Amino acid sequence: MAPSRARCGSGHLHLPRRSRRRRSESSLGRAGARTRRAVASISLVAAALGGLATAGDGNGNDNNGGLATGAAPLLRIPLENYDQMQFYGTIELGEPAQTFRVIFDTGSSDIWVPSASCRTCSGLHRYRAGASATHREITLVTSQPQTAEPFVLQYGSGAVKGHKMRETLRLGDAVELENVIMGSVVEQSHEIRRFQTEGIVGLAMDPLARVSSPNLLRLLQDSPTYTLPMVFSLYVSPFPSASPPSQLVFGGVDDALAGDDAVWHSFPVLQDPKSSLHGFWALALQDVTVDGVSLPGFAAASDGASPDDAHSAAIIDSGTSLILLPAPAYHAAIEAMQDALGVGFRNHSRRGGGFSCRDCEHGDFPALAFQFASAELSRTTDAPSAQEQEQEQDADEAMEPPAPPRAPPRRFVLQGSDYVRCEHRVCTPQIDVSSSSAVILGDVFLRAYYTQFDVENQRVGFACPRGNCDGGIKPPLALGTGFAQLSHWSSLLANATLVLTVVLTSLWAVSHAQLWILARVSPSASAPTATDAEADADAATTAVTKPAPKAKQQQQQQHAPTPTPPTESRETLSLSSPSPSPSPSPGDDPRVEIVVV
Secondary structure: OOEOOOEEOOOOEOOOHHHHHHHHHHHHOHHHHHHHHHHHHHHHHHHHOOOOOOEEOOOOOEEOOOOOOOOOOOEEEEOEEEOOOEEEEEEEEOOOOEEEEEEEEOOOOOEEEEEOOOOOOOOOOOEOHHHOOOOEEOEEOOOOOOOEOEEEEEEOOEEEEEEEEEEEEEEOOOEEEEEEEEEEEEEEOHHHHOOOOOOEEEOOOHHHOOOOOOOHHHHHHHOOOOOOOOEEEEEOOOOOOOOOOOEEEEOOOOHHHHOOOOEEEEEEEOOOOOOOOOOOOEEEEEEEEEOOEEOOOOOOOOOOOOOOOHHHEEEEOOOOOOEEEOHHHHHHHHHHHHHHHOOOOEEOOOOOOOEEEEOOOHHHOOOEEEEEOOEEEEEOOOOOOHHHHHHHHHHHHHOOOOOOOEEOOOEEEEOHHHHEEEEOOEEEEOEEEOOOOOEEEOHHHHHHOOEEEEOOOOEEEEEEHHHOOOOOOOOOOEOOOHHHHHHHHHHHHHHHHHHHHHHHHHHHHHHHHHHHHHHHHHHHHHOOOHHHHHHHHHHHHOOOOOOOOHHHHHHHHHHOOOOOOOOOOOOOOOOOOOOOOOOOOOOOOOOOOOOOO
């Protein structure tokens, strides 16, 4: 996770005298630690020549150099593989220990964890300063009353802000560092909250540090208790359940992780203090190709030169999931993929950056290759040859490490199975546009090549199993985790629920529309309106009846009830249905006579 320029609070630090005294004591042991590392570096040179020699650390213990074997002491920190795109390890802070899941980030140099006052921060755990006996607050001397020194860290994918503090940091079971300057974050941007992390531990160089200065690597170098070589390596497993699992290894590399008969290719880190890349694990990048065609903006740099153009550099960044290319190179890469895949490869996302194809496979995508400058070659074997042993002995006698053999610039290829993720016949290349002018090689690249970071010699090495740097060795980057399966079925269930909701809503609307139409039509057809009732009443008032025959008239008078004498009370005419009357006799007139008095 490459940081951009950070802003920190102004003013001086108020440091306790005890802290200053500890710093002085640590500096006294610096010479001894450097002596031990110088002796241990002999084995690094021997390994670069092809051997696996070990060197003493001055105390009778055998330590290996940059290419450590499984028998050498190594500090391993397991990494949790989250959906093959994010990787987290565990650290402990304070006394008693508080545990946090953090990103070990080679693209930044600061350390921070979320504060207990941050309710919107990602992750489950929060740092409780009051619960730690080793917590020390860093305050501004110029402020009255004294307040904690604030900071703001800006990353390529968001920002955090908080205040500085000192705390005890533990890595695994073997490393404990006191009074480490770090940040207690009180606010995160929404981009940072999307990560499943509870903090970041930066593993880049000290010049990038804005909060944790001196940074972790500098503290390990200066610590008299840390005797391992200043080399660490990062292994990313193909799947969360794969064996061996993802891990961060301090003290060297593990040949079992590198692969059978692996060949290591080493490259120098760009160290121009005037460059914006100073402090990153940045390598000179000569060329980037898609299907053998160079992308724009990558002019070949002279061997060993530090290019001024940032287009000719690549940052190895474990805090970034994808491969990020400058805009011109990214668009050219997308066009090359469109030429290879046809019209089916297009942007399926309205937000952009969602180029994918349906009903395609990993093999349909062209190869993506990166060529670095100033390569140095070394090979790991189970037993050094006689010539290598002689060279090792000469190196021990001279105590001057000879330069490792130089190799031509090497291309590291990513096949479609390395950088394209396919999920149920939908394949998406894991590349995007970089916010800077440098190439960012994230976890997708680290998954394909086991990577070594040599702090002492400022080099980065990549392991090619059996000397094969053509990629395609690891299992395809595909949907293979339980989390991804659950996410997929959850997505299908959500889509099915949405469709069912739309169908039921449509049926409900249609049925209610029919009821409304029937309610509007039925009263007009069955029930009389007020106008019709008035017309019927007028017609009944003015009705003239025909005189009935005398015989029938007498018969009707005999059956007719005795009329009730009129009263002065007014009668009300009701429009309700009258009660049933006796059936008329066969001789009665079927017409109804209404007489209004």
